[in-house]
Amino acid sequence: MSFASDKPANEENDLTLSLPKESGLGAAPYLNLFQDFWCPPVYVKGVNKFQKHFDAKDNDVFVASIPKSGTTWLKALTFAIANHQRFSSFDNHPLLSSNPHELVPFPEFMYSYDLHDQIISLSNMSEPRLLSTHLPFPSLPQSITKSNCKIIYISRNPFDTFVSAWEFFTKIKSVSLPEFTLEEAFEKYCNGITVFGPWWSHMLGYWKESITRPNKVLFLKYEDLKEDTVFHVKRIAEFLDSPITQGGESTAVIENIIKLCRFETMKNLEVNKSGHIYNITENKHFFRKGEIGDWINYFSPSMIEKLSKIIEEKLGGSGLSFKVHS
Template sequence: MALASHKQANEENELILSLPKEIGLSAAPYLHFFQDFWCPPYCIEGVNNFQKHFHAKDNDVLVASFPKSGTTWLKALTFAIVNHQSFPSFNHHPLLSSNPHELVSILEFMLSHDLHDQILSLSNMSEPRVLGTHLPFSSLAESITKSSWKIIYICRNPFDTFVSVWEFITKAKSVSSPKFTFEEAFEKYCNGIIGFGPWWSHMLGYWKESITRPNKVLFLKYEDLKEDTKFHVKRIAEFLDSPIIQGGESSTLIENIVNLCRFEKMKDLEVNKSGCIFTFFEKKTLFRKGEIGDWINYFSPSMIEKLSKIVEEKLGGSGLSFKIHS
């Protein structure tokens, strides 16, 4: 067993050494180009383990996102919807005492260490399981893409996404993370050299799958969810065939879930004010402003022009577009 483990570690090291790498927009000192996306080195083992050893169950739910696109909020909403019958009280709910990332684990992070223990932990989770990922669709385990798993994907206006990533990375506690000026970070973003990027191919992978298989992938925009939360929470519930949309109390239940997961409410909870997620991300950095259009306070006219052209070039013709709020 030890010999096999040692052999696997050597294979992982050889793989990492063979991959192109760049200093990118990430909490890691550099990123590797792996399976056509820029992967933090601490995730490569987790991605391989995920693809080789993860077994999906047909009633599982996956929350997928590009980082800093509304992940924490969507995890909270999905967990509340899926687990309503297990936790019907909104006054004594797990989301009041646990961070959403503690309740909905990111698979590639989770499976990066203690594989046997983590697989056992996953198999013992109560069903339906709600799990998370930042991986592009093309890197998901086959047991997910070929099963009846439900995937809910959220993305965000690329302008606001960049600002949110920038603020998040600069507040990371990791001493090894590269220190960029705002302008340097913007260039990395425009070139797609960002953790789990390029951001445009990440969005397009899930977008195309949501068109091909709308019963499998629900594609959401952060801006839409923000502007009409109740409507889109109902969409999520309908997509998941949740019992909360049945009966005369459905409107009240949806309103209670929306209120439970409000940005201001989650930000003000003691559990989200201190402590860390993934060792070097402070929980409080997960809740900054949650606004639409804050990017206008950061971008120069030339930056606006450059990113607008990239959005048009990369997403043009796909049917996926974003309103530029200013």
């Protein structure tokens, strides 16, 4: 006997079974090709629900990224900037006792794991709601793309993104992942078979939107944020129309926010040394090195040549480029 309530679940299972699948670089035994991006099967359902049921508000702020490109740091900075009036004290700030991924959650993950209480809490979050997504721009719910809500996107040079992803996914012990060698994982990455990838189309989707609608999408590079943090934190504050960019104390406030969100500070907090996000990923795995140019310790000359050619081929003519630090 089947019940009406079984139908959506069966439809979702049928959808997942009908999708192309490949072993790839990501937190799953294999990835499904869904809406032109590679998605872990467990998230296909969540993305569907997110697209159908999420109701964006005009003052929502989304942090968007492909995994391992600086998401955790951008979440912390955005939370501190957007909530400065609520949490003006840096001595007992929420970032000192909560992981940035708890404070700026992923709706597509909530819907995937049927975190009912958290899904309900989305509508009760204090405004402006700060949320995040790893979805490519074309797969965002229409309520996000058609509303006045803002998106801050962070990108990272593809060399360091690969190394960070490789290290991250090899450390996750709670799921059964393919045991790739570094070279095998690199081939997957070069072919775009990486979670929420291909990485080049992911970046280009937000890049082009940031040019077309600069008031909607702010496009950042991890390397730029590291090299001139004050300048780019001011850019984020201005993009969010934050009052901290006005007044004589703005420089001191911005410097305090940067200090609060420093990699070393967050990595050494007790909350980020223990605990899990969605009962899957240990908080400590979100804080590895936070460096630019660590890829040089992993890449062979042939790997450097191959990825350089792919970057040139995929990003050439777009206006988007990356400094490769070595």
